[in-house]
Amino acid sequence: MLKIGVFGTGHLGKFHLNNWKEIKNVELVGFYDPNDEIASEVMAKYQLKRFTDPAELIAQIDAADIVAPTNFHFELCQLAIRNGKHVFVEKPLANTMEEARELVKLVKESNIKLQVGHVERFNPAFLATKSLKLNPMFMEVHRLAQFNPRGTEVSVILDLMIHDIDIILSLVKSEVKNISASGVSVLTDTPDIANVRIEFNNGCVANLTSSRISMKKMRKMRLFQKDAYVGIDFLNKKTEVIRLKADKDENVFEFDIDTPKGKKTIAVANPMVPEVNAIKLELEEFRDAILNNTVPVVSEVDGFRAMEVAHQILQKIRNNTINT
Numbered sequence: 001m002l003k004i005g006v007f008g009t010g011h012l013g014k015f016h017l018n019n020w021k022e023i024k025n026v027e028l029v030g031f032y033d034p035n036d037e038i039a040s041e042v043m044a045k046y047q048l049k050r051f052t053d054p055a056e057l058i059a060q061i062d063a064a065d066i067v068a069p070t071n072f073h074f075e076l077c078q079l080a081i082r083n084g085k086h087v088f089v090e091k092p093l094a095n096t097m098e099e100a101r102e103l104v105k106l107v108k109e110s111n112i113k114l115q116v117g118h119v120e121r122f123n124p125a126f127l128a129t130k131s132l133k134l135n136p137m138f139m140e141v142h143r144l145a146q147f148n149p150r151g152t153e154v155s156v157i158l159d160l161m162i163h164d165i166d167i168i169l170s171l172v173k174s175e176v177k178n179i180s181a182s183g184v185s186v187l188t189d190t191p192d193i194a195n196v197r198i199e200f201n202n203g204c205v206a207n208l209t210s211s212r213i214s215m216k217k218m219r220k221m222r223l224f225q226k227d228a229y230v231g232i233d234f235l236n237k238k239t240e241v242i243r244l245k246a247d248k249d250e251n252v253f254e255f256d257i258d259t260p261k262g263k264k265t266i267a268v269a270n271p272m273v274p275e276v277n278a279i280k281l282e283l284e285e286f287r288d289a290i291l292n293n294t295v296p297v298v299s300e301v302d303g304f305r306a307m308e309v310a311h312q313i314l315q316k317i318r319n320n321t322i323n324t
């Protein structure tokens, strides 16, 4: 049995508690949350022991699940790693690049596994693309959310866009060549809406728009590559693939078009979207990485790379703001 402690039992922390309770081969030892009201609620609902000193909980577990606000990720991760405990930490890995760099170094010097909660990697609509050969050359990405004070301790880049940055970096096997970005702070002191263009050395271009002040929600990624268009709807859990030639999939809808090169067949397919709970799956993957001694699906290095790009974007936005 892998002994788990949860640090931070607010909105997302409670989802983690619900899932840990259903996951095999783990034992929930207790939780740490400095908010008395939230702690009382959690003790009553989950019959779980509250620890008022994070170090005491760390001493009794094998792995820490850190779901506290981002500005506390570093100190909690550091406490766990220095005590030889595995870490699952919510995205983003840390608040600053210095903190993220230090965490990568600490993990490297230790014998522990660290996974970052980039949960969209486990979104069923994204999992449905696993059997496709994705080699995007152009991407159009929208992540729009209604305003919620939760998460506003960081900019929309570190709160929302970082999900898409991580997915894009996992798909494009090339270095970032150039970034252009603009952003506006409307309701908070940091950008609430941003538009970003990332160019890669292999010619791929990704256009991203993220907003946390929208009237409507949207989480869509459209990938264009030589032989296909792939639409991934993270919100509605739907995936669409449109190709120039038919595929063997049973779900394929076909039609012909006339082109300067003659008649071509267009095939529209909706790959099977698995029915999975993304949070449960990411926590199970973390458990398995520890038990099987494998590299977690979203490692500290992945978390660091996503942060590196996010911080370059923030720097570009700052430069643009100074110049206007």
Ligand SMILES: NC(=O)c1ccc[n+]([C@@H]2O[C@H](COP(=O)([O-])OP(=O)(O)OC[C@H]3O[C@@H](n4cnc5c(N)ncnc54)[C@H](O)[C@@H]3O)[C@@H](O)[C@H]2O)c1
Pocket: 007, 008, 009, 010, 011, 012, 013, 032, 033, 034, 035, 038, 067, 068, 069, 070, 072, 076, 090, 091, 092, 117, 118, 119, 150, 151, 159
């Ligand atoms: N992966 C995702 O899609 C996703 C979604 C939402 C939030 N998050 C991340 O999860 C984290 C928590 O977000 P949330 O929405 O649950 O926030 P929240 O404000 O609802 O909950 C945070 C909880 O942490 C507690 N807390 C404060 N300081 C703490 C400390 N030092 N140690 C332990 N707990 C502390 C608070 O009392 C609160 O109960 C953030 O890092 C956020 O970026 C990720």
